[in-house]
Amino acid sequence: QVQLVESGGGLVQAGGSLRLSCKVSGRTFGTDIMGWFRQAPGKEREFVAAIGWAGGYTTYADSVKGRFTISRDNPRGTQYLQMDNLKPDDTAVYYCAVKRYSGSDYSASDYSYWGQGTQVTVSS
Numbered sequence: 001q002v003q004l005v006e007s008g009g010g011l012v013q014a015g016g017s018l019r020l021s022c023k024v025s026g027r028t029f030g031t032d033i034m035g036w037f038r039q040a041p042g043k044e045r046e047f048v049a050a051i052g053w054a055g056g057y058t059t060y061a062d063s064v065k066g067r068f069t070i071s072r073d074n075p076r077g078t079q080y081l082q083m084d085n086l087k088p089d090d091t092a093v094y095y096c097a098v099k100r101y102s103g104s105d106y107s108a109s110d111y112s113y114w115g116q117g118t119q120v121t122v123s124s
Helices: none
Strands: 002-007 010-013 018-026 033-039 046-051 058-060 068-073 078-083 092-099 118-123
Touching (some): 018 033, 033 068, 058 068, 078 092
Antiparallel strands (some): 002 018, 018 078, 033 046, 046 058, 068 078, 092 118
16 A cells, blocks of 8 residues: 655745655555646646656656656655746646556556645736
8 A cells, every 4th residue: 555645735926836745655666657646626637747766757748848847756755846937727736646557657547546635826
């Protein structure tokens, strides 16, 4: 079993920055993919970014490419999402997740474990 706890959300003005953290506990494997998703009110949960175990593999949604950076610190069991140049459209609940098995890195339904989410609100 894997447990994930997000932190770092909050209220920020457009153009500002936030760094989200996701503490991972439990048994993890070198093949795990760790990802971030977000869900705005009335919308489906959407992919934001994902990273491989060693950090050499990263992928981003087009909407955040160049503004967000995903990283992980395996000894600390933590992954991060640095969000810069935030826009009001980035307002959502952000979730970290672990994909353990085969499937798409971009599909929420292929991720096995989820955190409880952290709210990010960007004011204009």
